[in-house]
Amino acid sequence: MKKFTEYKQLNLNAVADNVANFWKANQTFKKSVETREGKPEYVFYEGPPSANGMPGIHHVMARALKDIFCRYQTQNGKQVFRKAGWDTHGLPVELGVEKELGITKEDIGKKITVEEYNQACRNAVMRYTDVWNDLTEKIGYWVDLDNPYITYEPKYMETVWWLLKQLYNKDLLYKGYTIQPYSPKAGTGLSSHELNQPGTYRDVSDTTVVAQFKVKNLSEKLSQQLTTNNQQPIHILAWTTTPWTLPSNTALAVGRDIEYVLVKTFNQYTFEPINIILARPLLEKQFGKKYLNITYDTILNDIFSKSDSLENFQNLVNEQIDYLTLRLNDPNIDFDVVKKRIEFLGRERNNIPYQILAEFIGEDLAGTTYEQLVPWFLPAENPEKAFRVIIGDFVTTEDGTGIVHIAPTFGADDNRVAQENGIPPMLVKDENDNLVPLVDLTGRFLKGENVPELFSGKYIKNEYYDEGTAPEKSWDVELAILLKTENKAFKVEKYVHSYPHCWRTDKPVLYYPLDSWFVKMTSVRNRLVELNETINWKPKSTGEGRFANWLENVNDWNLSRSRYWGIPLPIWRSEDLKEQKVIGSVEELVNEIQKSIDAGFMTENPFKDFEIGNMSAENYAKIDLHKNIVDAITLVSDSGKPLKRESDLIDVWFDSGSMPYAQLHYPFENKEMIDSGKAFPADFIAEGVDQTRGWFYTLHAIGTTVFDSIAYKNVVSNGLVLDKNGQKMSKRLGNAIDPFETLQKYGPDATRWYMISNANPWENLKFDLEGIDEVRRKFFGTLYNTYSFFSLYANVDGFRFAEPAVQNRPEIDRWILSELNLLVKDVTEFYEDYEPTKVARAINNFVNDNLSNWYVRLCRRRFWKGDYSEDKISAYQTLYTCLETVAKISAPIAPFFMDQLYQDLNAVTRKDAAESVHLTDFPKVNESLIDQNLVEKTHLAQTITSMVFSLRKKENVKVRQPLQKVMIPVLDKKTEEQILAVSELIKQEVNVKELQLINAEEASHLIVKQIKPNFKSLGQRLGKDMKTVAGEITNMTSEQISTIEKEGKMTIAGYEIGLEDVEISTKDIPGWTVASEGKTTVALDLTITDELKSEGIAREFINRVQNLRKEKDFDLTDRISIILEESGPYKQELINNERYICEEVLSDKIDFVNSLPISEEIEIDEVKFKVNVTKI
Secondary structure, eight states: OOOOOOOSSOOHHHHHHHHHHHHHHHTHHHHHHHTTTTSOEEEBOOOOOOTTSOOOHHHHHHHHHHHHHHHHHHHTTOEEEOEEEEOOOSHHHHHHHHHHHTOOGGGBTTTBOHHHHHHHHHHHHTTTHHHHHHHHHHTTOOOEEEEEEETTSHHHHHHHHHHHHHHHHTTOEEEEEEEEEEETTTTEEOOHHHHTSTTOEEEEEEEEEEEEEEEEEOOHHHHHHOOOSSOOOEEEEEEESOGGGGGGOOEEEEOTTOEEEEEEEEOTTTOOEEEEEEEGGGHHHHSOTTEEEOTTOHHHHHHHHTOSSHHHHHHHHHHHHHHHHHGGGOTTSOHHHHHHHHHHHHHHTTSEEEEEEEEEEHHHHTTOEEOOSSTTOOOSSOGGGOSEEEEOTTOOSSSTTSEEEEOGGGOHHHHHHHHHTTOOOOOEEOTTSOEEOSBOTTSBBOOOTTSOTTTTTOBSSGGGSOTTOSOSSOHHHHHHHHHHHTTOEEEEEEEEEEEEBOTTTOSBOEEEEEEEEEEOGGGGHHHHHHHHTTSEEESHHIIIIIIHHHHHTOOOEEOEEOOSSSOBOOEEEOTTSSOEEEOOSHHHHHHHHHHHHHHTSOSSOTTTTOOTTOOOHHHHTTOOOSHHHHTTOOEEOTTSOEEEEOOOEEOHHHHHHTHHHHTTTTTTSOHHHHHTTSSSSBSBEEEEGGGGGTHHHHHHHHHHHHHSSOSBSEEEEEOOEEETTSOBOOTTTTOOOOHHHHHHHHOHHHHHHHHHHHSOTTSOEEEOHHHHHHHIIIIIHHHHHHHHHHHHHHHHHTOOSOSOOOSSOOHHHHHHHHHHHHHHHHHHHHHHTTOHHHHHHHHHHIIIIIIIIIIIHHHHHHHHSSOSOHHHHHHHHHHHHHHHHHHHHHTTTSHHHHHHHHHHHHHHHOOSOOSSGGGSOOOOOOGGGOOHHHHHHHHHHHHHHHHHHHHHHHHTOOTTSOEEEEEEEOSSHHHHHHHHHTHHHHHHHHTEEEEEEEOHHHHHHHOOEEEEEOHHHHHHHHGGGHHHHHHHHHTOOHHHHHHHHHHSEEEETTEEEEGGGEEEEEOOOTTEEEEEETTEEEEEEOOOOHHHHHHHHHHHHHHHHHHHHHHTTOOTTOOEEEEEETTSTTHHHHHHTHHHHHHHHTEEEEEEESOOSSOEEEEETTEEEEEEEEEO
16 A cells, blocks of 8 residues: 655755656656647746856746746646847857957957857857756756757847838838937947846046036127126036046037126136036035136225235235235224124135125026137038037036037037037048047047047046056046146046946947937837837836836947847948938848849848758758858849848847847748747746846837737836845955755755845845755644654554545634635636735745644644544645645745645545646645635634733743643624633643633723834824824723724724724732733733642643653554653642543553662653663
């Protein structure tokens, strides 16, 4: 007869290994898909990782989360295809290869061919595939690793080309010359969503300059208005946080209606007198503590007008102080007034004076021309139109001077306003007569005959230098020094501000004029927003906030990447840019190449061996669509002109956003899968929160623009996995957790359960290894012990679940089955709502609080005492049902342990035909088995029991020591009936002889309650009335306290006050101890009589004997003899309770002898004595 497997100890790693081997041997994953053939599909998309790097502990979290819902939906009767994938293109791969080869982007095509470079990338990208696959299997993440989609394969790339052609056909693709974020260290432009990845904007401390632009000619209006007494030149102040852009300045922008002032002062570095223009609201900000406003001081104004230098002004002020000091003895003056004037001048004499000479608005200033600040280059085109003051709609007075320095080549707003006003950009001709900015694509400033050697050919940011080679002073600092010496800098200081960095190189980006291909995302903005509103986001705040805001402010998508390893743009253009062709398939390309051959532009078709229409892997293995191949292809235009391919690659985010279609080689294969909705849109996706500006966005963007559809229905946005102190993990900080070491030590089930149950997936998880160990002990240890208890007694009694289900079950069985079905109901709802944390916590509570701590503990006797009766059979059937159901509903989260538990149960009973829990159907709730009243009264019993145990602990009274009475006030008839129904259970549980119920009136004379306001709850709601209400709450009578307890709320000073708004406590009664929790109060009689004391000793003695039975490895049914010494303690207590003791420990009697040569030592109440326990 087959028995339930019994284990000596819990070993989660052994369980995982055993189950993993079972899955492999029986192809369980494959069966989980095949057995659901013909059932509704559940569509899941796997966001592809890049296998050129090692996985981290956060990948365990991410993959466990994705696995949970796929497993649940499989059990729920759905067919779930789960295709693995590899993201093989992009900057991480290229930068890693360049570092490994010791080259830079500029070396590609020179030191190494593009073909050799791409082959190196192809080799590197799959380097850690085995490691990723190993992690995937170790954590039990079921995805098809044998047939993954790989983004560098021709079929995948062909679908990407097809999608791009659809955008072109819809007039959503265009080429534009615009200012774009550019990463010099990566050598490519970046899209706006890349620039908005978490952590890309960082606070940096930069050298900033308030530059002095010398006016050449004032506008006609200002020239009539402004006159200066000393005829000093006028300078316009403009502030910049990027001094390296100043040589590229070609205009200054002012706000049309902003108030400006002309101010006379001295330069703080050269001390020369100057007249300057800036916005009035920023006057105080630019003129700080070291300046003195003398506009309304006539004497100082007179001194100022006579001063040709700051030193001269200060000398004249000192003479004024000396003069006033001599006059202090003059009886005709006001002594106090003169003294205060002397003190004022003495305090301020070293400060720099400034005087407001005139006021006007920005519109008056427009048209003013000025001298070039850094005259190293002139614009190659229309230089005469440069260096003018123009109106800018983006100018504010929040910071700076209210005047913006315009460098059209390095700012999008700058470029726009310059074009609107006919201002040329600072573009100069290189040796090939190409127009280029003053900073090249590597971040170096151009060389030129007028450029000082200190700046020529140098990186404009120290971060661009190789480690250890950067100069002590940055380019910006050196320029600031130069401007100060030339009287062109009004102020130089460090300034902390937020600046964008490349998400892959961690280096600052530049804004650069680039010729790029764009997708017109702005033209579908409203549709993006509309479709997003139909998606179920977890958390909702991400979809409605972060993601929705991004969509509402969406920019056109820059697709162009100036790199080598990626999917090439399938666009061929004529030299005059008037004709172009966009290729959407290999077939189309092959046909176009033949046209080119016929036209004489090509001599041979590189794809001549490719068989059109043959979708086999062998046929597609004959071609390669990467840059080194397609760049050599020349096509022919409709008018007969040669067409060359646009040299850029496609943004790698477009690769990953294409995966729903490209993984199926749509529309060339599996067309019906997408068109019929079998594989699109996804029912569920999940990735990190950073993907709201990455994969989540590109999926949504392509789905909207090409298919006018959402790409996914439900999305979970994962939070970060931090260390236990809330710090981001990193190797540098030494707080990174190795996923393989963690899985090896704790096993995948405990790791998964901990990560899912500890925090909602979208919240940041503070990862603590001790937490995993706690889960292993408290949850899996409890469940293991419960199964071990069941298997031990079931094997003794030969239980096989062969009998028909018991119909008239005892109340406790009906209660646990009610709880079980309520649990199934809850977890089904939680799974359906993508709330895995709620699932794990609900199951955990059921297993620990209801199944183990209540049901099994209270039913122990039913299993090990008595005949194999209907009552015992009911107990076995009930516990089996609970264990089996817990295994099924927990399997998505803990796939290994729960499969082992299921198999251990089912191997004996064969109640389910499925060989694995992952091939079973998810349990359905049986409403007829839910007895709500039974559940409520049992919960009441649990609450009362817990409160009494707390009182015992508080008073240091052991649980085995019987007490005489527990007293409970009842507020209503229903509660009274429910407590009476479980009174025997409560008395047994808390070890008391009597349970007395008293009504509210009786309770008011015996139990004194106190009440006080819950300030945390009431504070925000009551405001100024808090004091009044708090006073009334504090002064409530016992009758009022009783009323609020009974009703749950009452009105006080016009406000409705609930139980959550107050804190009710009880005072102890002499000889009793009292506790309250919500509406429930218990009073425990602490009086211990001799008789109670004696029974307590007997119970402690039983416990020690039972422990000895276990230590001696006696069988459950073995009878024993007990021998004690006559002189030992507690003889009378044991004799008084001998019958009770013998029944409990399976002994016939207790013998007493004079001496015990062979014995064990036991201890009760710190008294040690000898006992001999032997098997009869």
